[in-house]
Amino acid sequence: MYSAGNKIAGRAVWRKRKRIVSATEPEQFERVVLPHLDAAYNLARWLAGNDHDAEDIAQEACVRAFRFIGGHRGGDARAWLLAIVRNTAFSWLKKNRPRAVVSIDDGEIAELEDPTVAAGVFNGADRNVLRAALEALPLEFREAIVLRELEGLSYKEIAEIAEVPVGTVMSRLARARRQLQNHFARKGDGQ
Amino acid sequence: MNCTEARLLLHAHIDGELDAANSLEVGRHLKTCTACAAENASLQSLRTALRGADLNYQAPASLRTDVRQFMRDLEPEATRPAVQLQWLWKWLALGLAATALAVVSLRPTGISERDTQLNEVVASHVRSLQAEHLMDVASSDRHTVKPWFDGKLDFAPDVQDFAAQNFPLIGGRLDYLDGHAVAGLVYRRNKHLINVFVWPTTGPMKHETEARRGFSIIRFTAKGMHYCLVSDLNPTELGELAGLLEK
Ligand SMILES: [Zn+2]
Numbered sequence: 068m069y070s071a072g073n074k075i076a077g078r079a080v081w082r083k084r085k086r087i088v089s090a091t092e093p094e095q096f097e098r099v100v101l102p103h104l105d106a107a108y109n110l111a112r113w114l115a116g117n118d119h120d121a122e123d124i125a126q127e128a129c130v131r132a133f134r135f136i137g138g139h140r141g142g143d144a145r146a147w148l149l150a151i152v153r154n155t156a157f158s159w160l161k162k163n164r165p166r167a168v169v170s171i172d173d174g175e176i177a178e179l180e181d182p183t184v185a186a187g188v189f190n191g192a193d194r195n196v197l198r199a200a201l202e203a204l205p206l207e208f209r210e211a212i213v214l215r216e217l218e219g220l221s222y223k224e225i226a227e228i229a230e231v232p233v234g235t236v237m238s239r240l241a242r243a244r245r246q247l248q249n250h251f252a253r254k255g256d257g258q
Numbered sequence: 259m260n261c262t263e264a265r266l267l268l269h270a271h272i273d274g275e276l277d278a279a280n281s282l283e284v285g286r287h288l289k290t291c292t293a294c295a296a297e298n299a300s301l302q303s304l305r306t307a308l309r310g311a312d313l314n315y316q317a318p319a320s321l322r323t324d325v326r327q328f329m330r331d332l333e334p335e336a337t338r339p340a341v342q343l344q345w346l347w348k349w350l351a352l353g354l355a356a357t358a359l360a361v362v363s364l365r366p367t368g369i370s371e372r373d374t375q376l377n378e379v380v381a382s383h384v385r386s387l388q389a390e391h392l393m394d395v396a397s398s399d400r401h402t403v404k405p406w407f408d409g410k411l412d413f414a415p416d417v418q419d420f421a422a423q424n425f426p427l428i429g430g431r432l433d434y435l436d437g438h439a440v441a442g443l444v445y446r447r448n449k450h451l452i453n454v455f456v457w458p459t460t461g462p463m464k465h466e467t468e469a470r471r472g473f474s475i476i477r478f479t480a481k482g483m484h485y486c487l488v489s490d491l492n493p494t495e496l497g498e499l500a501g502l503l504e505k
Contacts (some may be wrong), residue, residue, distance in 0.1 A: 093329055096329065097329060100325075101325065104317045104321065104322060104325065105314070105315075105316050105317045107317070108315055108316065108317035108318070108321060109314045109315045109316075109317075112315040113315070118318070121315070122318060122320065122321050125317065125321055126321065126324060126325075129325050129328070130328075133328070134432065134434065135410060135432060135439070137411075137412075137434070137438055137439035138409065138410040138411055138412070138432065138439055140412055186297065186300040186301075187300060188296075188299050188300050188303040189300070189303040189304055189306070189307045190303070192307050192311070193311075194311040194312065194313065197307060197308060197311045197313060198311075198313060201313065212308070215273065216305060216308045216309060217308070217309075217313055217314050221275065222270070222273065222275045237266065237269055237270055237275070238266070240269050240273070241265075241266055241269045244269065244301060244304060247304060248300060248301075248304060
């Protein structure tokens with residue numbers, strides 16, 4: 068995308084303006100964004116699938132967060148920032164990996180159909196095995212699981228971030244968990 | 259409650275998202291149904307595994323450093339030694355152009371606040387013409403554009419389409435002027451793009467038409483909002499749009 072060694076002719080004309088932002092905005096940014104940098108990166112990393120792209124996405128999200136900081140009116144700062152990360156990541160993916168962004172059919176709940184069987188109990192699985200299982204999930208399912216299980220967000224917060232109804236969040240979680248259960252049942256790990 | 263219902267609600271149940279009545283029902287079902295009880299145990303163990311495995315990624319030090327540096331570069335000039343141009347360029351390449359550096363040219367000292375504002379308006383306009391900066395929401399439908407601003411601004415801009423008057427609305431975006439968030443509405447007249455910046459008034463602004471660096475600028479206050487129009491369109495035609503907005 069870019070390299071730190073970029074040089075442009077006549078770049079000395081880029082001069083800092085005395086006052087680009089109001090006095091409170093950097094302070095607000097510091098208070099709202101910085102404490103949640105790990106969460107921002109975590110989501111970017113899970114959506115992007117690798118360190119390099121995740122860092123690009125997280126950086127861009129921070130720039131956007133700064134741009135929108137005046138629009139943050141209280142509320143949960145982490146959820147607010149994660150919504151920006153999510154949008155940035157999806158735009159990035161659509162542009163750079165269009166095939167990764169295949170919308171799932173939220174009407175489909177076939178995997179849940181047979182209520183007479185139950186999946187086995189996990190006796191704790193290896194971290195790398197779990198990571199691989201999460202990475203194998205479709206993008207929207209992975210997003211729901213990461214926001215719910217790793218970030219501990221509520222259905223309502225996830226719904227706002229993913230821009231879907233709360234019921235969809237629940238069905239995505241149900242389907243994501245079923246896929247994880249099946250993943251381990253097939254592999255025989257953690258059973 | 260049957261098993262099919264219970265299976266879906268089980269998720270809301272273990273997530274603590276179910277209302278008391280349904281939670282009670284699910285609990286009752288689990289006591290009588292071994293298959294669902296086993297599913298519940300499986301889901302609980304999956305959760306324990308996910309939460310116990312420390313799957314969160316930590317932000318790398320480089321990201322933290324970059325964001326810190328970004329903060330430092332936003333501080334007023336007097337309080338820090340020098341801009342790290344290379345670093346700034348990196349952020350610019352990422353699209354920071356949208357915020358941090360509004361005016362490209364060197365600005366002589368002793369310039370009035372009014373001039374600063376006008377320069378900033380022109381800079382915002384020029385920046386918006388660069389690829390991907392023009393619109394955050396592209397739509398000629400004011401019912402799409404207006405709600406898009408909800409939650410992004412602490413005011414609701416009046417969004418109207420003037421296609422019938424030959425000024426079609428083509429979209430909107432969030433922008434920054436003078437340190438605060440403003441609504442940016444984008445209109446078009448033939449090949450000319452027009453940016454209309456709208457933000458709540460802090461006092462009356464006299465209606466004025468300006469030319470700056472080849473752009474026409476019209477500013478006025480109406481309906482409790484400041485409006486600032488900027489375009490390469492001639493001032494007369496731009497005035498027509500101003501008239502429509504002022505109504
Ligand atoms: Zn049952």
